[in-house]
Amino acid sequence: MAGDVAQFLRNKFLASLSETESELSDVVLISDLGAIKDIVIAIDTRRLTGDYYCRFISVLLDLTDALTKCRVFSHKWKKHSHHKTHLVVFNHLGLRKICFVLKMKKRLAAIKRIFEAEFRESSSRPDPEENLKSKLPVLEAEVMGFDEQLRKIRDFLLKSSRSSGAGFSAVGIVGMAGAGKTTLVSEVLSSWMVLGKFSPIIWLCLSNIIKENKQVEEEIVKCMLSNLDHDAVADGDGIIQEEEKTISSKLERLNQHLSGKRYLIVLDDVCHMNDFYSDLGQQIQVQEGDKKVGYRLSHGLPKGSGGAIIVTSRISEVVEAMVVPAEGSDQHYNSLIIPLETLNRETCWDIFKHTVFGYIPDFEYQQHLEKFESEIKDLCYGLPSAARTLAEIMSQNPQNLRRTSPSYLKYEHLPDSFHIKKSPVLVFIDTYYRKRGEELIEKFCDLLTTKQVFGKEAYAYNPEPVLKDVYGTLEKLKQSNCGFASEIQKKMRIIVVGGNDVVNRILGVICDLKLPESPSIAPVPLSYVNEFAASFGWEDISNISPLQSLLVDVARAKSLRTDSWHWLIRMKPGSSLTNRLPRCLHEVGTADNPTFSGRFWYEFSLDVLSAYLTSVAIVKVLNHLGQWEMLHIPGSLNSICCLNLPVFGGKRGHLCVTKNMMEDGKTSFIDDGRLEVIGDERWSSDWALLDQVRGIRFEFIEGAKWPLDIRIDGAFLPTNDLVEIEISYHGQVNILALPDCAAKSIHLSSQSSASQAKAKD
Missing domain, CATH: 1.20.120 (Four Helix Bundle (Hemerythrin (Met), subunit A))
Incomplete structure (x- = not known):
């Protein structure tokens, strides 16, 4: 029945x-x-x-x-x-x-x-214990308005040591419902420094436990144990000793699991006073010969190993009772209470706009909304959750929010997983292959707008006017107090469809403009995979179908800081080859001392066609003292290459990863301020690592007549009148990378190593 x-x-x-x-x-x-x-x-x-x-x-x-x-x-x-x-x-x-x-x-x-x-x-x-397992909540919204509180909590947790404050720290966060307590804690735990210092991390929502269970104390401990070890709460043979059923025995087991560890426990949304979980920093006074712990939650939390706890509640008395040592107590531990006040009206307005429009606002509709700005601010009541919910309600009411502009209608054709209004995008397309280029322009315009897509042949292309116009407009909007302008600059993503030389041109203009927020670049090959794109996991656009999937990947891709390299070319006075230099170069010298500068991000290569390298140039590298010293070049080498990215084409055009060339534990990173210098003999296909350097100089031997092949990011360089080429580190740019790509960041690698070392401990 x-x-x-x-x-x-x-x-x-x-x-x-x-x-x-x-x-x-x-x-x-x-x-x-x-x-x-x-x-x-x-x-x-x-x-x-x-x-x-x-x-x-x-x-x-x-x-x-x-x-x-x-x-x-x-x-x-x-x-x-x-x-x-x-x-x-x-x-x-x-x-x-x-x-x-x-x-x-x-x-x-x-x-x-x-x-x-x-x-x-x-x-x-x-399994009845499955409902006890708690997972860290996903941070779905960008935290706004809590920068100071976030900094205080992070500093407090990270500066607390095993020896200070009884080796235990407690943080309490107080605020009314919807004030952002849970969001703030989620942001704290998203910090790699916090994740690297504390393990294990357990999150419990006490309001749910209290609502669903009568034996609150026992359920809290069982939740913690289930996070640490399923066997800690499971009864495999169906027999549980009577003494193991008591709250004291469970606390003893919890104490054993956490002993010697830098644990971090979050007790979220605590609504009631309870002696069981009050004064969490209290240490149990163990009688001589008695190995049992007590009956309060604090007795299951070992002290002295650098553990910490975070409590959130709407009631200040509850937080104080849990994280502040009891009055008259002789025990002392580090404690911090963070009161969350309601946000000011401007911050609520920013949250509302951020949620409704994302990062590409409909400016016409925004002007319409701004007429009612005061009323919207009133409805937020200083609460971030109210601002987001209000924006969500409005953005999901099509009969109220339907815009008639063509750009808005374009967005509807994209998959739901890609919210283009939250990812501002510009597209630059090399139209060297005219028919293919025109087809791509038309397809991108169908998905985006005509004001976001640009195309010209690479040899005649100058993206500077476009970028100046876009960023000049954003600056005007910022001066008009348009809050979205700075957000657009921060989140701007540029798709570059073309070869290494086209990417170099775009990046060069971005660096020359000295933009307040450097946009992130997605290097997408036009007809075949090149080294620049392959390093960051991008396939040629002919293999991407449908084209919407590329926009999804661009929106989701992670931006990696990537080293920029400055090169300085000195030529003989009166050289007739200056007009044949690549367009990405800038003249910085005089007619008597012709000097040109530029940048590269992939490679500089020099190949001596009929002789050895040592008969053409003297190669020097910059040592750690900032002094130039000779680089040892084997006499049989005729080719040298300075690589900034991990994927290398070699002489035969077969892509390989430079980590295969690394020896003695050296690793190739894109943001460590070093170039990989590799060399090769003419009849060999095996490139060898010569050095990892912060700067390199080629001094060309006067009178040497051997023909040279010099390329910088794929662009050919005239060689007859060269005197010297010097390469040095010059800042960083943002490149979009897909998961599991060859490009590796030294910062992300160090974070991963720290986490792995912590896990082993």
Whole structure:
């Protein structure tokens, strides 16, 4: 009978949701309900037994009630909003809707957790401990308005040592509902320095535990144990000794698991006072011969190893009772309390705009919204969650927010996973292959706008006017107090479709303009994979279908800081070859001393066609004292290459990774301020590492007549009148990299090594 009821309720919920999905879209909860729907569909009610039927029925009834409330509220919302502008409706109903959405999101999240934990398709008797496992919440929104609080917490945690304050630290964060407590802690834990120092890290939401369990104290400890070791709470043989059932025995086991470790425990959303988890820094006073711990949570948290705890609550008395030593206590430990006040109106407005528009605002619509700026600020009530929820409601009401501009309609053709309005994009296309180039321009314009896509042949292309115009417009908008202008500059991404020389040209202009925020570049080959693109994982555009997938990759790609190299060319006075130099060079000398400068990011190569390298040039490198010294060049070498990126084409055009050339534990990084200098003999295909240098100089021997082949990022350099070429480090640029690409950052590598070393400890 119970099985029939469960099946009936399950089918009723699915049918009701299917009927009302379209009308619920305005309540911004359809995605939450959809996630639960997928889980419910996967549950085989025939495999539920005994008490699980009753539990399943109870949760389904709760879910059906929540769905009904959503439908009723959606109906009321539409009734009030009919024939009115969205801001009039918000003035009338705004706060009520924000509160409803926030509360319902929490309710649906709790229902989803129960379904996931207790009713798994793979087992008729799910593991009761699964619902105890806590995961760190995902930081979905950019933290705004809490820079000072974030800095204080990070500094406090990182500066606390094993020997200071009894080797234990406690942080308390106090703020009203929606003030951003959980978001702030999530941002703290996203820091690689915090992740590298503390292990294990456990996150518990106490309000959920208290709501779902009567034996709160025991459930808290079981949650912690389940995070540390499943065997710590599992009873494999079905026999548990009586003494192991007590809270004291569980605390003793917790103490053993955490002993000697720099743990970090987050107790989020603590709503009630409880002696069990008060004064968390208290050390147990163990009587001689007594190895047992006490009965309070603090007794399960060993001191002296640098552990820490973070508590968040709406009630200041609760936080003080948990993280501040009790009055009259002779025990001392480091504690910090961070009060979260409501945000100022301007910050709330920034959060609202950031959420609605992302990083490519519709300026016409923004001007419309700014007419109601004061009213929107009032509706945020100083709460970041209210600002985001209000923006989410407005952005998901198509009848209220539908824009008629062509650019807005373009965005709708992109996949949902790529929010182009949050990733400003410019596209530069080399149209050397005219038909192919024109096709690409048309396709990109269909996906973006004509004002975002530019194309010309590489040899005649000058991107400087375009970038000057774009960034000049952004500067004007900033001067007009448009908050989005600086955000656009910060998040700008540029797709460069072409070869190494085209990428070099774009990067050179970016560096010359000295932009306040350097955009990130995605180097995409036009017809075949080149070394620059391959280093960062980009395929040639002919292999990318559909083209939307490229935009998705660009939006998701990680920006890596990449070294820039400056090269200085000195030529003989009166040289007739100056007009044949690459367009990316700048004249910095005089007619009597012709000197040119430029930059490169991939490679400088020199190949002596009919002799050895030592008969043509003297090669010097910059040592750690800043002095030039001779580089030992084997007499049989006729080719030398200075590489900044890890993928190398070699003489035969076969791409290889320079790490295969590394010896003695040396590693190639793109941001360590060093070039890999490699050499090769004419008839050999094996390049050898000569050195890793911070600067290199080629002094050409006067009178040497051997023909040379010199290239810089693929561009040929005339060689007859060369006197000297000097290469030195000159800052960094941002290059977009796909996952698992060959390019490696020394900073990310050091973070990974630190985390691995910490894990071994």
